[in-house]
Amino acid sequence: MKIGILGLGLIGGSLGLDLRSHGHYVFGVSRRESTCTKAIALGSVDEASVNMSLLTAAEVVFICTPIGLIIPTIEQLIAHLPANVVITDVGSVKTPIVKAISPLWTNFIGGHPMAGTAESGIEAAQKHLFVGRPYVLTPTATTPPDALSCVEKIVNQLGCRVYHCPPENHDRAVSWISHLPVMVSAALIVACLSENDSQVLQLAQNLASSGFRDTSRVGGGNPELGMMMAQYNQQELLRSLRQYRHHLDEFIHLIEQENWTGLEELLKLTQSNRPNFVEDC
Amino acid sequence: MKIGILGLGLIGGSLGLDLRSHGHYVFGVSRRESTCTKAIALGSVDEASVNMSLLTAAEVVFICTPIGLIIPTIEQLIAHLPANVVITDVGSVKTPIVKAISPLWTNFIGGHPMAGTAESGIEAAQKHLFVGRPYVLTPTATTPPDALSCVEKIVNQLGCRVYHCPPENHDRAVSWISHLPVMVSAALIVACLSENDSQVLQLAQNLASSGFRDTSRVGGGNPELGMMMAQYNQQELLRSLRQYRHHLDEFIHLIEQENWTGLEELLKLTQSNRPNFVEDC
Incomplete structure (x- = not known):
């Protein structure tokens, strides 16, 4: 699939490494040109840009920014995307994000990969970061089943233990x-x-x-x-x-x-x- | 020196291994005959007995029983010892022990080696258990300086970091x-x-x-x-x-x-x- 990653830090960068190794084509977007260059050099993404319009061609977009930037980033991003694109995020708190995004974008599904290291940034990205770790998906009554199954299929390839639950749980x-x-x-x-x-x-x-x-x-x-x-x-x-x-x-x-x-x-x-x-x- | 160890568990047994390797002659006392046999077989002690009178020949005695038995054990033991024998314990709380023993035995100095493993018993005894670990000695105004320096000299050989402080501290x-x-x-x-x-x-x-x-x-x-x-x-x-x-x-x-x-x-x-x-x- 064509997968977009917005935010190329430890999580976004590691996600890109694994998704590419499973044959996906990965577009990366970062606020910094230097991060884009590094992400390509490290093999986290196939293409990278500071411009969100790069993600127009993606079928699924993972939002991997710090938690405080997830909502404003998606608000900007959706102007660039066809309505059938699935958006998911990796924020460690789900209720406020799901509540804010659901009215804006139908094909949204909240997620939380519970993986990390003491390091941060694209330089810290590593393969197999998610193996054996929990990855929580938080569908609601209004989440389209296709959006859920699309993201679930992808994260299953990471080797993590996938759990579904309401954002509040x-x-x-x-x-x-x-x-x-x-x-x-x-x-x-x-x-x-x-x-x-x-x-x-x-x-x-x-x-x-x-x-x-x-x-x-x-x-x-x-x-x-x-x-x-x-x-x-x-x-x-x-x-x-x-x-x-x-x-x-x-x-x-x-x-x-x-x-x-x-x-x-x-x-x-x-x-x-x-x-x-x-x-x- | 001739050193007695009363209580041959993890701490007493490990203490014996190290003290013997530094050339001390070690008498061990346990409530159980089987523990005495094991302690000799494992090299923790030179001689062992279920009878406290074995310790009459010791110059220093380490009390290594569980904390609740320290006071009653010393109360029994002192009938067997000449008054110049130095007694020290390894209990993890010091004030109640020092308060109870000081009136009974002049040559007493409280101690606490802060070492241990998840295991217990003589089978868990190991060499070098105390290396790099804190060993607290708790002299009071009435502790004879000779008793303190005698115990300090011995525990210094264990390779631990020795601290002195009042029992309350x-x-x-x-x-x-x-x-x-x-x-x-x-x-x-x-x-x-x-x-x-x-x-x-x-x-x-x-x-x-x-x-x-x-x-x-x-x-x-x-x-x-x-x-x-x-x-x-x-x-x-x-x-x-x-x-x-x-x-x-x-x-x-x-x-x-x-x-x-x-x-x-x-x-x-x-x-x-x-x-x-x-x-x-």
Whole structure:
């Protein structure tokens, strides 16, 4: 097929590498001429341009910009496309995007490949980035079945595990397992820093080991990503944060009451249920 | 030197392997005959017995039992020892132990080697377990300097990083970087399990990836360890939990108020300060 990719960063660039290796013809669009040149040189795209009109010839377009640019980009893009072109995006929050785009473009289907590395940009693009990773598609009651099956056929070739769900379910699920952990983990670092005895703080920093390293990792990550989660998934994140606080209070209460049996039950529950989320533990 | 080890599990057994390789003569005591036999076979000790009187000949005794047995074990042991023998323990909480033992035995010095593996028992004992890991010694105003320097000389041979601090500082520091993370992480798992839409819960379990895996690891660990932290370090853990809750509320408030600048500042703070705790990130 003829596939367009708008936004040639890690995700767009990696997508292009795999799609080309499956025989698709890939058009790439970036805001920067230098990125277009690199994308061709790296083999991510067949043709590239800073001009959106390049995508007129595409049958499907993947929007791979940062999340804040998805809606304005599609608003501009659709002037260049025949109505039968299928548009999909790769944003990590789905409800606001699906709500904004559905009235503008019938053949739209939201998507979220849950893959990434600590790197970013076209230079970080790699083959097989999506193998074994989840790829969520979020059709609604008004999504044309052909648009869904078209995108699904393509993403299936990436070797990922494809899930379908309503955009609201996606946003609630990623709030629990991705966005909430960032805030929980960041609050841990802030709390430790609040220790006002400088000798104790220094000692804590000297003694911190793998437990602290793992628990604090996502909270010490890219601030822009954390901001984006909070801004675009605000209501679901608040819901999960308030629920989390409720359960944190339960732990505090059990420890205050010296209810060791109750605490043991809770810790047995967490031990036995974690493998349902994380297979390899 | 002639060194006694009481409690031949992972820590006691590993300690014995290293101390023998440095030329010390090691007496081991375990409650079980079979453990004594294994400890000799594995090379952790030179002699072993289920009888504490074996330790009468030791110059220093390391108490390596589970934390709940340290105090009752020392209470029994001291009937067998000449008053010049130095006793030290390896418990992960120090204040209650130091407080209970100091009036009973002058030549006592609390210690905590911060090393371990997911395994336990004498079979899991390994050489060089302590290399590069912190080993905290907690002398008080009444600790004889000779007792401290005797234990310090021995643990320095293990290749660990030795820190000295009051027992209270140790317990506060490990509360921040070890005990608090367990509760924070366990509360995350409990909160996720509270999702009452079974489709969303299933989706969350399917989508959970490295971020959730790392943040939930210590909260899904051994319930007995979590219990022990809470029971023996109750006051410090409650202090850090309450402080943590305060900072969690700060995150919730910023997101409720859509104060994105404030949230960004906090996330920049966590990003820039995490490396002070975790060197290799």
